[in-house]
Amino acid sequence: MxxxxxxxxxxxxxxxxxxxxxxxxxxxxxxxxxxxxxxxxxxxxxxxxxxxxxxxxxxxxxxxxxxxxxxxxxxxxxxxxxPRPGAAPSRDDTxxxxxxxxxxxxxxxxxxxxxxxxxxxxxxxxxxxxxxxxxxxxxxxxxxxxxxxxxxxxxxxxxxxTVLRVLYLLFNEGYSGDIDLAAEAVRLTRQLASRIDEPEVSGLLALMLLHHARREARTGAGGRLVPLSEQDRRLWDTALIREGIDILQEALARDRRGEYQVQAAIAALHADAPSTEETDWPQIVEWYDELVELTGSDVVRLNRAVALGEAEGPRTGAAALIGIDTATPRYAAVSAHLHERAGDLDLAALAYTEAARRATSEAERVHLERRAVRLRGADG
Structure with missing residues (x-):
């Protein structure tokens, strides 16, 4: 066991x-x-x-x-x-x-x-x-x-x-690869969606399905972390993507948007794109603008800076980092990515090293350290 x-x-x-x-x-x-x-x-x-x-x-x-x-x-x-020893009831109380x-x-x-x-x-x-x-x-x-x-x-x-937030965090922990809880979070959210007719419940289920569809492509040999831009999209689960998009469209049609629906809309645009270059980045930025209004989160602002860097150039994305708390998770990694794309390799290498120091998983730490080493080699 x-x-x-x-x-x-x-x-x-x-x-x-x-x-x-x-x-x-x-x-x-x-x-x-x-x-x-x-x-x-x-x-x-x-x-x-x-x-x-x-x-x-x-x-x-x-x-x-x-x-x-x-x-x-x-x-x-x-x-x-x-209680006497014996078979336990089979009901699911989770x-x-x-x-x-x-x-x-x-x-x-x-x-x-x-x-x-x-x-x-x-x-x-x-x-x-x-x-x-x-x-x-x-x-x-x-x-x-x-x-x-x-x-x-x-x-x-x-x-x-409150229960939606619990399921969201549970899924994210499983999705991080530290422990496998993502499938359980999906199962429970399906149960919830079958019992409660609310757009945000459907939005969370759609978000989970769209992310879960990419699970097989997220790691390579030896548990190596594979970023979205480098993933083999042939490994994505198209059935889960179709299901997630269908659920999302029904939720959005009710015009009662919440943060999970907006996050799912962003995930759907990524899932629908043949490649990173062909992704509809301007529309993703618009969805992030709405998500910032809903949440006021620095994590969301950080993700928006990445999307803005793709839509309008890395220096525009880097400028969007101004005002975001530097202690925000992945701040150093995002800064490194934008500096690298702008051609500032020394700054990018330093930022990747700092990001590796802050990493919360071994796979992420190794990935960031490799980025730093590669840039130092290119600069030399």
């Missing part, structure tokens, strides 16, 4: 314990203990029923904590409720648990962080990187969120907006 197989079981195990009366915080802690035990035991003694094993082990971990912290009466009450974790008592940011940690299986470090904050800060945020709902229980589902 690999790490992905373990993560897939987390939502059902957590929700089973919550339905049996545990607080969410206690259930999450117990499941984490069971996962640690699974890593130790399963390689040499794999269970016939992995999910049932996790439920039983997590429950016993909870009982151990109860025995050390609470009275004999409470201990006996919990022991009487201990999407519902996402809504419960988006509890109205939590801020959207806290709800997203908690869900990614407890249900999505991301580490605190990965969530901190997605939020652009130190790992210690994110650990405190998740801890406070668990404490806040400890006494309330998961009694009310949260908003669709």
């Amino acid at each position: 690999d790490g992905t197989g373990l993560r897939e079981r987390i939502p059902h195990v957590v929700n089973t314990l919550v339905r049996r009366g545990l607080s969410f915080a206690a259930a999450e802690d117990a499941v984490q203990s069971a996962l640690v035990r699974a890593v130790e035991v399963w390689p040499h003694d794999p269970p016939r029923n992995p999910t049932g094993w996790l439920i039983t082990t997590a429950w016993r971990a909870f009982l151990d904590q109860v025995r050390s912290d609470e009275s004999r009466a409470l201990r006996e009450e919990r022991n009487a409720m201990e 999407l519902w648990l996402y809504f419960l974790c988006a509890h109205p008592a939590l801020t959207p940011g806290s709800a997203i962080a908690l869900t990614l940690r407890a249900v999505g299986g991301l580490t605190t470090r990965q969530i901190a990187e997605a939020y652009l904050v130190p790992e210690a800060t994110m650990a405190q945020r998740i801890s406070r969120a668990k404490q806040r709902i400890a006494d309330r229980g998961l009694d009310r589902p949260g908003s669709v907006t």
Whole structure:
């Protein structure tokens, strides 16, 4: 059983314990203990029923904590409720648990962080990187969120907006290649789209499908990162692209645009182009202008600068970097790319080296370092 197989079981195990009366915080802690035990035991003694094993082990971990912290009466009450070993129910509680974790008592940011940690299986470090904050800060945020709902229980589902953001970040983490969560995010977003008739839900599904269609072309031999401009477009999944574009067109026709629909529109223009040179860059810039208005995000402004560099030239793109926080992820990489295209090879090499230092994955770091070395060789 690999790490992905373990993560897939987390939502059902957590929700089973919550339905049996545990607080969410206690259930999450117990499941984490069971996962640690699974890593130790399963390689040499794999269970016939992995999910049932996790439920039983997590429950016993909870009982151990109860025995050390609470009275004999409470201990006996919990022991009487201990489930018998056996097959676990097959129902999929994942999407519902996402809504419960988006509890109205939590801020959207806290709800997203908690869900990614407890249900999505991301580490605190990965969530901190997605939020652009130190790992210690994110650990405190998740801890406070668990404490806040400890006494309330998961009694009310949260908003669709919060769940969409969770799924978006979950997909992005999988798409980065660090861990494989993209397919699970697509599956859950399909479920959501089948139940909720909202343009932004459809927009997010379209965005995921259009990006997922390029997955096979994004890495080369040995896990080498292949940028969009160098990808073999014959490897793109045309069926997913067609599905994504159809879903997007239906959503846009309702004239209730949101950020996921706009991002999907940009992805569709990339997917529709035979090559980087034949991409409709002016239209992509227009979509980025709209996305900047919707989000005010420096990350979006950074991506707009790249598109502007393609549409109007690299020096125009570089000028668009003015005013963007230099600490924004990929700022150095974008600056390097624009300097390289403008012929400023020394500046580009320095920026690629800085970008490699800031890289959050090994594949990205190697890719950027190779760019820097190549430019230094060309300059010499």
